Amino acid sequence: MASLTFLIIEDSPTMRQLIRFALNRIPGAEILEASDGVDGLKKLSSNNVDLILTDINMPIMDGLKLVSLVRSNEAFKDVPIIIITTEGAMEDRERAMALGADAYITKPIQSTALLSTVKELLKL
């Protein structure tokens, strides 16, 4: 199986490690980590990323701003984005999806649900 590169953008090391744990169950997964939106965009530009997983509430640049920037960039506009957040309100979900997110998962996460969303988006 060809390797897949995932970019986790999350300010919490605890969440990054938990998401990494889940993604490592996909054979050939290569995982990149960033602690905020700006760092995430840098890593996105310098790597061939297959899927982005991002939090919303982060320092420097939040996840929603990141989603709109990624979607407006011709080079990355088709990269699937999963939002992983504590914000469970429907309006937050609708806002994120309207900006171009492909999936919206609320914390606390279940690794099985996360994996099934990833596999669905990447058609694995």
Add this chain to the structure above:
Amino acid sequence: MSIQDTEEKGKKTEHLERGEEFLEMFRKGQEFTQDLLKENERLRFQVVHLEEVVKKELEAPDSGQQSSMSKDLSEKLGQYEVRLSELKSRLSEVEAENVDFAQRYIDVEEQNNNLANLYVASFQLHSTLDYQEVLQIILEIIINLIGGEIFAIYLRDEKAKTLNPEAAEGVAISDVLRIPLGEGVIGQAVLANESYFNDNPSEDLAELYTNPLVCIPLTIQDDVIGAIVLFQLLQQKVTFAPVDFELFTLLAGHAATAIFSSRLFTESKRKLSTYQGFLDLLSK
């Protein structure tokens, strides 16, 4: 004798000869008819006999070679029916096993998820000796792994006999009050060193900070050094999952040792710095 007499005599002889021929023919016809009747009788007898044989054959079909074959087939049919019944029974067992395996797979996935959460929580708690980082990690665990929205970490002040808020999430720490030991749900839980779980949380906001959802004393061996108090869950977190109670148990011990050791380390670093400064001053 005249010619006329002679002719008449000749005619009589001719008639007699013809009569004799006719009689002979008649006798032969009689004999033939009798033969035919005999043959007819014999054939009728044979027909009757054959009918009886056929009737017997029909009445006793299991006799002879045919009945032997029929018996063999019946035995084989019986064996196949037994085998079919066994296969059906085995199929039912395999289907039941499949359902069992599917359920076990779900259970294993859940256990795997739970173990990952516990591992990550434990790993992160002991990943640093910086006191503020440890507090931040505890907050992250409660937000991200348990789904807490409003909660606080209290530490015990032995001299003042109070629980003092050390970190909080979802509320300004200045709004979280000190709690005298033994007072209210939180004070009593810490004094008794017993975890408190509220099955009927109040919806009255005025009672939010006095009637928490959960209070977990932080203990090192039998000493309670503080408590984690959870006032409200995230809106999408409807109820606690079994792994949440495992996480509370883990936090009760591991968060306590992480807080205690990081405080000791910070204090020893501060003291070391003080002693170093003092030594530097003496050596000048």
